[in-house]
Amino acid sequence: MGSFNKFYRVFQNTLQDLYPEPKELESIFFLLTTHIFQCDKTTILLRISRKEKIHFVTYDKLIKKLWELKKNRPIQYVIGYTYFFGMKFIVNEKVFIPRPETEELVSWILQDHNNKKDGHHNKPIQVFDIGTGSGCISITLKKKKPEFLHIYAMDSDQEALDIAKKNAKLHNVKISLKNVDFLKGGMDIPTKINKNSVHIIVSNPPYIRLSEKKLLHPNIVQYEPYQALFVPDKTPLIFYQKISFWIKKRLTGIVYIYFEINQFIYLDIIDFLKKMGFLNIEIRRDFQGLFRMVRAIYYANK
Structure with missing residues (x-):
């Protein structure tokens, strides 16, 4: 004993x-x-x-x-859960472990879309969470802002969506879970979406270049899902590009985007968004002082 x-x-x-x-x-x-x-x-x-x-x-x-x-197995996988925004989320090796930087990204959305301040309180707001993983972003937004009309949580991995479904049930929120591979074209817009809606696109996509793999702690490389982390060195903006092209092709009205980004190539991301016609581009540092978040607005079909 x-x-x-x-x-x-x-x-x-x-x-x-x-x-x-x-x-x-x-x-x-x-x-x-x-x-x-x-x-x-x-x-x-x-x-x-x-x-x-x-x-x-x-x-x-x-x-x-x-x-x-x-x-090297992360403690979150060892105990089977983690906390995000003070809420408990089930996690396993099929989903990326939510990080404090992503909490900051969600806080930014909540600050921007306070009904008293955002100027859109009479318009329905739809949210598209691309690469939802554990569902922590979608579920937190729905919990904090139940007035958001529809929240679509998308992921290319069905097993990740199964975890997100468990977390949605755990927190008693209704979100729409969609199996979507944005590298293969994205999601068709549901017909019930109002063309005058305000859209929020939020994504923490894979953005670590393979050459940066050596900078990561072994427990990340060995256990967290490879497809949620890495992109080829030659096309590090691939997910931002696919999402942006989808926005331009599919959405109408006002589109806010919130991306978590690679701090080493933030200037490339800003340059790309400018070329795509996004306006009011703002970049923010995370709690470690690194450029890790960007917000921009796109006025579709106007």
Whole structure:
């Protein structure tokens, strides 16, 4: 039979080379232990200080989870969920793990489309979330802005959509899940969409060039879905191009786009959007000070 303080030492010694940043390692430790013991961080700290014993069955489970972490498996996949906007989302290797940068992108949308400020409060708003993965963007937007008329969550991977469906059920929201491959043409616009609608296009598409693979932590490369991460070096803007061509071909009215982007090629993205006729282009830094988000407006058929 082990104890809390013993497991804490074993955990630190096992993973400190993989996660040299102490704060990150501490965070992973508490994510795992609060999940296993279904309690809060304070309770775990008290149990460590008291050197409380851990039942051998539970201790064995902890060691097995620790071994998964030692193999670089992300903690979110080990425990089966993560948090986004303070809400719990089911995740596994079929979906990209939601990041804080994407929370910032969603915050930007919510700020822009506050009914009192956006000037479109009398018009129906449709949202197209392209490459939805876990569904975190669509579900959060619907939860925070139930007045958004329709939210279409699209992904080329049916298994990812199955996870998004579970998350939508978990949060009791209705979104339309669509199996769509934008590299093969995108989605036909539902006939019920009003041509005078305001459209919001949001996407966190694959944008990491293969040559940048070496810059990533091993747990990202080994476990997160390849198709959600990488693009060829020769065509790094491929998804932004396909989405933009789709917008020009399919949509009418006012179209707002919100993209998460590769900080190394943000100037190329701005240049492309200008050439495509997008206006009011604004780029923002994320919490790390990197250029990771862009917003623009397109006035279709006007």
